[in-house]
Amino acid sequence: MSAGEIVLDVLAGICLLLGAFLAFSAGVGVLRFGHLLARMHAVTKPQVLGLILLMTGVALRLRSGPAVAVLALVVAFQLLTSPVAAHMVGRAGFRTGKVRPEDLDVDDLSDAPPTPPTPQPPTPPTPTPPPPR
Amino acid sequence: MNRRTSWGQWRGIVVLTATWVLLWGSLSPGVVLTGLLVALGVLWLFPLPDISRVATVRLWPLCVLVTRFATDLFVASFQVAWLAVRPGPTPRGGVVGVRLTSPSVAFEVATAELASLIPGSVVVEIRVQEQMLYLHVLDLAGSGGPDGVRASVLALERRILRAFAAKEGETA
Amino acid sequence: MSTVLGTVVVIAAVLLLAGAALAVVRIERGPSMLDRTIGLDVLTTTIVGAGALEAAWSRRAEMLPILVVLSLVGFVGSVVVARFAAVEPEGEALVRTPRALREDGDDDVDDAPAVEPRADREGADE
Numbered sequence: 001m002s003a004g005e006i007v008l009d010v011l012a013g014i015c016l017l018l019g020a021f022l023a024f025s026a027g028v029g030v031l032r033f034g035h036l037l038a039r040m041h042a043v044t045k046p047q048v049l050g051l052i053l054l055m056t057g058v059a060l061r062l063r064s065g066p067a068v069a070v071l072a073l074v075v076a077f078q079l080l081t082s083p084v085a086a087h088m089v090g091r092a093g094f095r096t097g098k099v100r101p102e103d104l105d106v107d108d109l110s111d112a113p114p115t116p117p118t119p120q121p122p123t124p125p126t127p128t129p130p131p132p133r
Numbered sequence: 134m135n136r137r138t139s140w141g142q143w144r145g146i147v148v149l150t151a152t153w154v155l156l157w158g159s160l161s162p163g164v165v166l167t168g169l170l171v172a173l174g175v176l177w178l179f180p181l182p183d184i185s186r187v188a189t190v191r192l193w194p195l196c197v198l199v200t201r202f203a204t205d206l207f208v209a210s211f212q213v214a215w216l217a218v219r220p221g222p223t224p225r226g227g228v229v230g231v232r233l234t235s236p237s238v239a240f241e242v243a244t245a246e247l248a249s250l251i252p253g254s255v256v257v258e259i260r261v262q263e264q265m266l267y268l269h270v271l272d273l274a275g276s277g278g279p280d281g282v283r284a285s286v287l288a289l290e291r292r293i294l295r296a297f298a299a300k301e302g303e304t305a
Numbered sequence: 306m307s308t309v310l311g312t313v314v315v316i317a318a319v320l321l322l323a324g325a326a327l328a329v330v331r332i333e334r335g336p337s338m339l340d341r342t343i344g345l346d347v348l349t350t351t352i353v354g355a356g357a358l359e360a361a362w363s364r365r366a367e368m369l370p371i372l373v374v375l376s377l378v379g380f381v382g383s384v385v386v387a388r389f390a391a392v393e394p395e396g397e398a399l400v401r402t403p404r405a406l407r408e409d410g411d412d413d414v415d416d417a418p419a420v421e422p423r424a425d426r427e428g429a430d431e
Contacts, residue, residue, distance in 0.1 A: 013313040020317035023354045027324030029217030031331045037269040040255040049210035054357040061361040066158040070369045081380035083249035087256045088387035093339045104227045
């Protein structure tokens with residue numbers, strides 16, 4: 001094994017360790033943080049960087065063009081989708097009252113004047129229970 | 134609906150075809166051809182508004198944006214990781230409203246997307262007509278209070294506008 | 306060299322496993338459908354990380370397409386739940402363990418008497 005390969009392996013190991021630590025901290029955050037919006041932070045930031053680092057580690061180990069391209073694709077998808085998913089979940093949580101006011105020190109959104117009403121999606125009809133025999 | 138092919142759509146076709154080739158992992162003519170067909174189908178089914186008149190790419194500001202984004206993502210990730218792992222109570226957060234300066238929806242969306250990844254915030258609500266962005270901040274005291282959050286988001290928007298806005302006037 | 310890298314991979318695997326276990330605890334606790342979605346998102350990404358670890362250890366690329374698919378599936382799941390399942394009727398959260406029902410029992414029982422713990426009902430019948 002040449003010196004260059006050893007250097008690449010060491011870099012890969014560092015990336016894998018840091019990425020795994022960040023993924024672990026995402027798990028800790030999602031369990032420890034007190035309410036929905038705080039948990040969203042654990043999902044977006046450490047998780048995305050953790051995945052980027054893990055993919056970098058894999059790319060440093062595999063060292064082949066197509067593999068690196070596929071790994072870059074995974075990272076690109078994660079960067080594009082993770083904020084969108086976080087925003088969708090956070091917005092749905094806020095609108096359906098999953099966030100209690102006492103969890104927030106500042107709340108500009110609830111203090112803001114309401115926007116003109118947007119058409120709500122029709123609620124699906126609740127299935128009626130079968131009549132008792 | 135005007136579906137005239139423009140520069141924006143050509144770029145879309147190139148990006149989609151490149152994604153398709155990457156997914157297949159080989160550059161054979163058949164893969165490129167099917168990729169082109171799929172890209173055309175996607176753009177025909179889900180047409181995007183043409184933003185080539187308001188958007189351009191400036192290389193140096195783009196480098197600044199990307200570098201700053203990478204460092205911010207790095208710092209913010211380890212901050213959140215430390216807040217999660219450290220003993221003691223988790224910090225107090227809040228929802229902060231920011232009024233963006235650009236009237237263009239495309240830049241609002243770009244700012245929202247990047248803002249939810251970097252300076253310790255998640256976008257809770259966007260009101261496009263009022264150009265308002267509502268962010269949840271995890272550690273309000275550590276981010277310099279609501280005004281500090283607003284300043285950093287506006288700085289981020291300014292970097293995005295410098296990199297992509299077509300009109301110089303919009304960068305101010 | 307390979308032993309050093311082996312140690313690194315084992316440590317990383319343990320960290321990923323711990324993170325996944327914590328996410329599973331969050332999925333079980335809820336309390337809302339959205340909290341469970343977040344937990345699932347973390348779990349999916351951890352699985353992607355585990356696959357990446359395997360690929361890095363064995364230096365084989367077979368795992369990579371699975372990683373691409375998983376990284377997209379997690380997103381679709383989150384968005385679908387946020388869009389269509391966010392509004393839960395009072396007392397009708399989809400997964401209710403008996404323990405959860407006993408813990409925040411009072412108002413739930415008032416709102417929806419039909420979801421009492423099963424043991425109580427059997428006791429009442431006899």
